[in-house]
Amino acid sequence: MTQAEDRILVQEYLAHAAEPQPLSDEEKAELESRIKAELKARDAVLVAHYYTDPDIQRLAEETGGCVADSLEMARFGNRHPASTVVVAGVRFMGETAKILNPEKRVLMPTLEATCSLDIGCPADEFAAFCDQHPDRTVVVYANTSAAVKARADWVVTSSCAAAIVEHLDARGEKILWAPDQHLGNYIRKTTRADMLMWDGSCIVHEEFKFRGLEDLKALYPDAAVLVHPESPEAVVDLADVVGSTSQLINAVQTMPNERFIVATDNGIFYKMQQLAPGKTLIEAPTAGNGATCRSCAHCPWMAMNGLENLLQVLERGDQEVFIDDALREDALRPLRRMLDFTASMNLKVAGNA
Numbered sequence: 001m002t003q004a005e006d007r008i009l010v011q012e013y014l015a016h017a018a019e020p021q022p023l024s025d026e027e028k029a030e031l032e033s034r035i036k037a038e039l040k041a042r043d044a045v046l047v048a049h050y051y052t053d054p055d056i057q058r059l060a061e062e063t064g065g066c067v068a069d070s071l072e073m074a075r076f077g078n079r080h081p082a083s084t085v086v087v088a089g090v091r092f093m094g095e096t097a098k099i100l101n102p103e104k105r106v107l108m109p110t111l112e113a114t115c116s117l118d119i120g121c122p123a124d125e126f127a128a129f130c131d132q133h134p135d136r137t138v139v140v141y142a143n144t145s146a147a148v149k150a151r152a153d154w155v156v157t158s159s160c161a162a163a164i165v166e167h168l169d170a171r172g173e174k175i176l177w178a179p180d181q182h183l184g185n186y187i188r189k190t191t192r193a194d195m196l197m198w199d200g201s202c203i204v205h206e207e208f209k210f211r212g213l214e215d216l217k218a219l220y221p222d223a224a225v226l227v228h229p230e231s232p233e234a235v236v237d238l239a240d241v242v243g244s245t246s247q248l249i250n251a252v253q254t255m256p257n258e259r260f261i262v263a264t265d266n267g268i269f270y271k272m273q274q275l276a277p278g279k280t281l282i283e284a285p286t287a288g289n290g291a292t293c294r295s296c297a298h299c300p301w302m303a304m305n306g307l308e309n310l311l312q313v314l315e316r317g318d319q320e321v322f323i324d325d326a327l328r329e330d331a332l333r334p335l336r337r338m339l340d341f342t343a344s345m346n347l348k349v350a351g352n353a
Contacts, residue, residue, distance in 0.1 A: 001032050014164040020309065023307065034061060035310055039063050042317075046065035047303075048066070048067050048089065051299055053306065056307070056310065058089065070142055073093060074100045084107060085097050086107045086108070089108075090118070091111060091114050091115070091118065092142070095321060096142065096335075099146060113305060117180055117201070118148075127151050137173040138222075140152040140156070140181055140335075141157075141183060142296075144178065144179060150331040153337070154332055154335075158244040165193050178197075178302045180202060182202075182205065187229075202230045204265050206230075206232060208286055209235070217238065220259050248272075249268065260279060266298050267315075276346060
């Protein structure tokens with residue numbers, strides 16, 4: 001799939017992506033009360049991604065769930081005794097939760113919430129690409145479908161990708177990387193490994209602008225610039241810290257700066273402000289003549305997770321994630337390989353999405 005075809009397909013998905021309607025404080029309070037009761041009645045736990053609406057993140061915390069990156073969401077569901085895991089995020093996150101928790105029921109507020117990296121890496125086209133390069137070790141980012149993971153040798157997150165690629169490179173292995181080319185280029189630059197890239201990108205991170213960020217740095221010279229490595233190389237090069245969602249949250253807490261310019265989805269501000277209430281957070285610029293996304297600083301599919309459809313899925317149970325057993329086993333293998341490697345190296349595996 002070419003980048004132009006990828007963009008057309010993403011726009012088609014976005015045309016049908018319905019965001020929840022704004023709610024009054026009274027409506028929110030009533031929905032939250034009913035959701036809490038349903039979670040308890042159905043032996044369910046809510047796990048939410050850092051990029052979801054603050055109301056969803058707060059509700060997950062208040063009900064004994066968690067707010068985390070995609071892999072930790074799945075691992076939390078595995079550790080928690082609840083028989084049902086409700087995943088507020090995008091579809092590949094629900095799939096990852098099911099891969100690691102096959103005995104549990106996995107629900108999502110909507111199964112229509114997807115990801116441009118997932119859309120832009122169709123399993124059949126990716127398999128054909130891999131077949132053209134049988135001499136390469138296939139490494140895929142966690143932001144992929146179960147079918148793409150099943151075709152991989154390794155699954156990685158943004159925080160452990162460099163260590164794993166460096167390990168493979170030291171063994172003389174050449175890498176086939178998918179799907180995010182910006183993250184892949186950052187890893188290649190960091191490790192100097194031989195990496196062949198799939199042509200994919202995140203519609204949120206790709207929109208951060210070098211010129212606007214440079215101007216913002218000049219306006220706030222005391223601010224530290226935090227950038228997710230899914231951003232374009234020119235933006236990454238301006239960063240004081242490049243890292244995963246968890247690593248950027250940690251930077252806000254531990255760095256001495258009072259101001260931070262943040263180049264990732266603005267849903268992360270809820271957790272940053274919660275953990276570092278005295279810090280000032282500034283969105284990195286996305287606007288300008290070159291902006292093409294529907295909601296540049298926030299994933300439109302993450303925005304599909306709302307209180308109303310969260311309550312509906314608990315009442316109806318109709319947005320359930322299913323994965324064929326054989327496919328699940330194939331997808332679990334590269335995930336386990338990553339988990340075993342990071343455990344042996346005492347690495348954290350927090351990622352982006």
